[in-house]
Amino acid sequence: MPYFDAASSAPLHPVARQALIAALDEGWADPARLYREGRRARMLLDAAREAAAEAVGCRPDELVFTSSGTRAVHSGVAGALAGRRRTGRHLVVSGVEHSSVLHSAAAHEEQGGAAERVPVERTGAVDAEVFAGALREDTALACLQSANHEVGTVQPVAAVAGACRAAGVPLLVDAAQSLPWGPVGGDWSLLTASSHKWGGPAGVGLLVVRKGVRFAAQGPLDERESGRAPGFENLPAIVAAAASLRAVHAEAAQEAARLRELTARIRARVPELVPDAEVVGDAERRLPHLVTFSCLYVDGETLLHELDQAGFSVSSGSSCTSSTLEPSHVLKAMGALSEGNVRVSLPMGAADDDVERFLAVLPGAVAAVREKLGAPVAAGRAAGSESLVLDVLGRQCPVPVIELGKVIGDVPVGGTVTVLSDDEVAALDIRAWCHMRKQEFVGEEPADRGTAYTVRRVS
Amino acid sequence: MPYFDAASSAPLHPVARQALIAALDEGWADPARLYREGRRARMLLDAAREAAAEAVGCRPDELVFTSSGTRAVHSGVAGALAGRRRTGRHLVVSGVEHSSVLHSAAAHEEQGGAAERVPVERTGAVDAEVFAGALREDTALACLQSANHEVGTVQPVAAVAGACRAAGVPLLVDAAQSLPWGPVGGDWSLLTASSHKWGGPAGVGLLVVRKGVRFAAQGPLDERESGRAPGFENLPAIVAAAASLRAVHAEAAQEAARLRELTARIRARVPELVPDAEVVGDAERRLPHLVTFSCLYVDGETLLHELDQAGFSVSSGSSCTSSTLEPSHVLKAMGALSEGNVRVSLPMGAADDDVERFLAVLPGAVAAVREKLGAPVAAGRAAGSESLVLDVLGRQCPVPVIELGKVIGDVPVGGTVTVLSDDEVAALDIRAWCHMRKQEFVGEEPADRGTAYTVRRVS
Missing domain, CATH: 3.30.110.40 (TusA-like domain)
Known part of the structure; x- marks a missing residue:
C-alpha cells in the first residue's frame, strides 16, 4: 500500500534497522559507568555523536541527542531565550513554523515574554528583509524552519542567518524536514532535527548549539548530554539514527532528483485532472519529495478517507474535523485555500507506478467527495438580481x-x-x-x- | 563477564528484543494519523498502554509514556506542583530520593517554592510518622521512592500514602527500582518508572496520574500523550517496554526468591571475608537483587577498577573522583561510611557461580586497594600520650x-x-x-x- 506521508514519519531505513538491532546487544548499559559494558556504550555514543555532527556540519561537542525533534525545539528555544535574558525577552519566529516552535513561542508569552510572528508570502516563504526588519535590540532569539512541513517551500535561511548575525541575534533553524536531504547552509546558531523524519527510529532528536552561543538549559539539573537533554540516553536508537542519517545523505542527491521529477509531475497534472484544484507552495524553491494542493468544495478528512480506501496514505492540513492548530495555520498564513487540502510527501524509494496510480485515482476520489457534499442551497434571496x-x-x-x-x-x-x-x-x-x-x-x-x-x- | 549493575540498567529482556523488532515494521507511522499505517500504530500504542497499566495497577487513561524515568519524574513533579499551586508551594521529599526528584525539588526552590527533605533512619528508610509530620497545610506534593536505588531499602509507601491521603496531599512514588518486582501497593496518587530498569529498552518511562489528582502539565503545549509527554511517540520501544514488563512480572516471584538468597549470601559473607567492611541498608525490608557494602580505607573508584579487571561490573556510591551528587547523598543521609562503597545489583538470571566467584575475588581486590593507599603517616604529635x-x-x-x-x-x-x-x-x-x-x-x-x-x- 503506497505510503505518501514521509513528512509525518518515514518508514525505518534498512541501515537504521540493522544498526538498531546490533546496538541492542552492545548498547544497553549506562555510558556514564566505567566498567566494560559502560565503556562500550560510551564508545557507541561518542561514535554516533561524531557521525551525526559530521552529517549536520558541526562539532561533536555542539550536538546533543534529545528524545524527539519536539523536545529539541522546546529545549533549544527555552535554553537560548534564558541564555540571553539580559539582552531582552523578544522572540521572532516565522508564522509558518512547526507547532513545537509556535507552542514554545506561546509558552514564552505566557511567561511574560514577547513573540513576533513574521508573515509569509503566498508561496509560504518569508521575505528575508521583512524577517530582518522584525529584529530588535531586545531580540533574544529568532527561529526559522529550513523548509516548510506542510507545503515544502524552502526558506531563505542563509540570508536570514546573515541578517541575524549582523544584528547579533542567534538564529535557531528547525531542520526537521530538510535534514534528510543534506546539511543546512548559512551561519545559523542553533539547529534542531528529528530522526524518524529521515528514516531513523523514533525517540531521537538533535539539538545543535554552536560554540559561543549563550545557552542556559531550563528545567531540573541532569548531567546527561551536557546538561541539555535529561534522562538515560536512548542509545540503540541514537546509534541507529546516526547511522541512517549518514546512509540517507549518501543517497540523497540521486533520490532527490528522482523524487523532484515525481512531485513536479503531480504539481503539473493535478490542476489538469481535478477541476478547481490549486497547488500551493513555491514551484522552484521546494523540498524534492513534497507537494501540497487544495481542492475547492471538498472536506479534507473525507478526501483522506476516500484515498485511504483506495490504498493511499496521505496527510491533510484541512480543517473541520481535526483537533489542533486547525485549519492549518500554514495555509492560513499563506492565504491559501484550507479546504480539501492534501499533502503528498514521498518516502525515499517511492515508485513511479504508485504516483501514476495516485494520479489515476485522485479525480474520482475528489468527485466522490464533492458529490457527497453537494447539498441543496439553503439560501434566502433578496429582491433584485444585482x-x-x-x-x-x-x-x-x-x-x-x-x-x-x-x-x-x-x-x-x-x-x-x-x-x-x-x-x-x-x-x-x-x-x-x-x-x-x-x-x-x-x-x-x-x-x-x-x-x-x-x-x-x-x- | 558477570554484570552486577542491574540497578543502573538491565540487559535487554528477550521478550523486549522480540517485541521491539516486530514493532519496527508495524509501528513507525504516526499514531495520530487516520490512514492504515497510522491506525495500526495507534492500535499498538493502545495495547501497550493497556498492558503497562495492568502491570502497574492503574487505568490505561491514567498512564502516559514519557521518554525516560527522569522525564517522568521531572514532568510529574512539575505538573503536580502546578496543579496545586493554589494550595501552596511546599514540597516534601525523602532525603534519599533519586537525583531526578532532588533536582526537581531544587528547581522548585529556585522558582521560589519550598522543599523539605525528610531524614532517614540508619537503614535508609523514612519513618512514616516523621514523614507525615512534615506535611503542612500548604504542602502541594510529597514524593517517596518505593525502594532506594543505592542500598535497596524498601520504603513504607503504604503507610506514608495513607498519611498523605489523610492530609489531602498527593503522593508521587518513584517506583523505578521496585516496579520490575511487582506493582506498588498503597493509595498513592502519582507514580513514575523507567523501562530500562526492568529489561525494557531505553527511551521509555511511565508517568501515572490517578484520576482526580490535580495536574497541570508544564512547558509548551503538545497534544501527544494527553499533553503530558511532548514529542512523537517512541512506539517500537513503548511496545517492547510494555511487553517486557508483563514478562518480567510473570517471572518475578520465583526469581525474587532466588536472588534474595544470593544477596543474603553476600550480606552474610562480605563482613566475614573482608576486614572492616559494613553492609548497609535494611536486612529484611529490601529489594531482592540489591546489596550494598562499604569498606574502610578504600577508594571506591579504585576498587571498581580492580573488580572490573577481575571481570565484575558493579557500581559505587563512593566519593572522591565522581562528578555529581558525591559523596553519595544516600549514604550521607543514612550516616553510613561513604568510602569504599560497592553496590551489587543482580540482573534477573544472575548465576549462583558468578556470585561465588565474586565473593572469592573481592577480598583480594580490597586488599590490593588498601595496599596501594597504605600511605605513610603524615602526622605531627603533641606531647603526652593521652x-x-x-x-x-x-x-x-x-x-x-x-x-x-x-x-x-x-x-x-x-x-x-x-x-x-x-x-x-x-x-x-x-x-x-x-x-x-x-x-x-x-x-x-x-x-x-x-x-x-x-x-x-x-x-
Whole structure:
C-alpha cells in the first residue's frame, strides 16, 4: 500500500534497522559507568555523536541527542531565550513554523515574554528583509524552519542567518524536514532535527548549539548530554539514527532528483485532472519529495478517507474535523485555500507506478467527495438580481464556498453575493475562493449573527 | 563477564528484543494519523498502554509514556506542583530520593517554592510518622521512592500514602527500582518508572496520574500523550517496554526468591571475608537483587577498577573522583561510611557461580586497594600520650580515616585523637568509622585550617 506521508514519519531505513538491532546487544548499559559494558556504550555514543555532527556540519561537542525533534525545539528555544535574558525577552519566529516552535513561542508569552510572528508570502516563504526588519535590540532569539512541513517551500535561511548575525541575534533553524536531504547552509546558531523524519527510529532528536552561543538549559539539573537533554540516553536508537542519517545523505542527491521529477509531475497534472484544484507552495524553491494542493468544495478528512480506501496514505492540513492548530495555520498564513487540502510527501524509494496510480485515482476520489457534499442551497434571496444574500448560518466548511460557487452565476457581472456565515474558516476560504476563481473580495462586516462577506462577480 | 549493575540498567529482556523488532515494521507511522499505517500504530500504542497499566495497577487513561524515568519524574513533579499551586508551594521529599526528584525539588526552590527533605533512619528508610509530620497545610506534593536505588531499602509507601491521603496531599512514588518486582501497593496518587530498569529498552518511562489528582502539565503545549509527554511517540520501544514488563512480572516471584538468597549470601559473607567492611541498608525490608557494602580505607573508584579487571561490573556510591551528587547523598543521609562503597545489583538470571566467584575475588581486590593507599603517616604529635593530633590537611578521602586507624592504638583507652582535616567528606567518614570501630566521636570544631574532629578511644 503506497505510503505518501514521509513528512509525518518515514518508514525505518534498512541501515537504521540493522544498526538498531546490533546496538541492542552492545548498547544497553549506562555510558556514564566505567566498567566494560559502560565503556562500550560510551564508545557507541561518542561514535554516533561524531557521525551525526559530521552529517549536520558541526562539532561533536555542539550536538546533543534529545528524545524527539519536539523536545529539541522546546529545549533549544527555552535554553537560548534564558541564555540571553539580559539582552531582552523578544522572540521572532516565522508564522509558518512547526507547532513545537509556535507552542514554545506561546509558552514564552505566557511567561511574560514577547513573540513576533513574521508573515509569509503566498508561496509560504518569508521575505528575508521583512524577517530582518522584525529584529530588535531586545531580540533574544529568532527561529526559522529550513523548509516548510506542510507545503515544502524552502526558506531563505542563509540570508536570514546573515541578517541575524549582523544584528547579533542567534538564529535557531528547525531542520526537521530538510535534514534528510543534506546539511543546512548559512551561519545559523542553533539547529534542531528529528530522526524518524529521515528514516531513523523514533525517540531521537538533535539539538545543535554552536560554540559561543549563550545557552542556559531550563528545567531540573541532569548531567546527561551536557546538561541539555535529561534522562538515560536512548542509545540503540541514537546509534541507529546516526547511522541512517549518514546512509540517507549518501543517497540523497540521486533520490532527490528522482523524487523532484515525481512531485513536479503531480504539481503539473493535478490542476489538469481535478477541476478547481490549486497547488500551493513555491514551484522552484521546494523540498524534492513534497507537494501540497487544495481542492475547492471538498472536506479534507473525507478526501483522506476516500484515498485511504483506495490504498493511499496521505496527510491533510484541512480543517473541520481535526483537533489542533486547525485549519492549518500554514495555509492560513499563506492565504491559501484550507479546504480539501492534501499533502503528498514521498518516502525515499517511492515508485513511479504508485504516483501514476495516485494520479489515476485522485479525480474520482475528489468527485466522490464533492458529490457527497453537494447539498441543496439553503439560501434566502433578496429582491433584485444585482445583489443576492446567501444565508449559510450554522453550516460548516466547505458548505459556504460550495453554495457561493453555485449562486455566483445568478448575479450579473458587476453584481454581488453577500454570504452570511458563522463558520470562522469562511473568512479564509471565501478569500481563497475569490483568488482562485478570479472574483473580487469586497469586504466583510459583522452581521446580526456571524459575519457578512461580500463578493463581486467580475468574470 | 558477570554484570552486577542491574540497578543502573538491565540487559535487554528477550521478550523486549522480540517485541521491539516486530514493532519496527508495524509501528513507525504516526499514531495520530487516520490512514492504515497510522491506525495500526495507534492500535499498538493502545495495547501497550493497556498492558503497562495492568502491570502497574492503574487505568490505561491514567498512564502516559514519557521518554525516560527522569522525564517522568521531572514532568510529574512539575505538573503536580502546578496543579496545586493554589494550595501552596511546599514540597516534601525523602532525603534519599533519586537525583531526578532532588533536582526537581531544587528547581522548585529556585522558582521560589519550598522543599523539605525528610531524614532517614540508619537503614535508609523514612519513618512514616516523621514523614507525615512534615506535611503542612500548604504542602502541594510529597514524593517517596518505593525502594532506594543505592542500598535497596524498601520504603513504607503504604503507610506514608495513607498519611498523605489523610492530609489531602498527593503522593508521587518513584517506583523505578521496585516496579520490575511487582506493582506498588498503597493509595498513592502519582507514580513514575523507567523501562530500562526492568529489561525494557531505553527511551521509555511511565508517568501515572490517578484520576482526580490535580495536574497541570508544564512547558509548551503538545497534544501527544494527553499533553503530558511532548514529542512523537517512541512506539517500537513503548511496545517492547510494555511487553517486557508483563514478562518480567510473570517471572518475578520465583526469581525474587532466588536472588534474595544470593544477596543474603553476600550480606552474610562480605563482613566475614573482608576486614572492616559494613553492609548497609535494611536486612529484611529490601529489594531482592540489591546489596550494598562499604569498606574502610578504600577508594571506591579504585576498587571498581580492580573488580572490573577481575571481570565484575558493579557500581559505587563512593566519593572522591565522581562528578555529581558525591559523596553519595544516600549514604550521607543514612550516616553510613561513604568510602569504599560497592553496590551489587543482580540482573534477573544472575548465576549462583558468578556470585561465588565474586565473593572469592573481592577480598583480594580490597586488599590490593588498601595496599596501594597504605600511605605513610603524615602526622605531627603533641606531647603526652593521652591525646594526639593527626594533621592530614590537604589529604583526600580515604586518607584521613586510614591514618586515624593507624594511630588510634597509640593512645590509651580513654585517650583522644584529634584529626585536622580540610576534606569535607571527613565529617561523614570519621563519624562512620567511629560507629564501625565502636569508638566515641566526641565532636568537631573549626580549626585554623579545616576542621578538628576529636575521637575518644573506648576499646
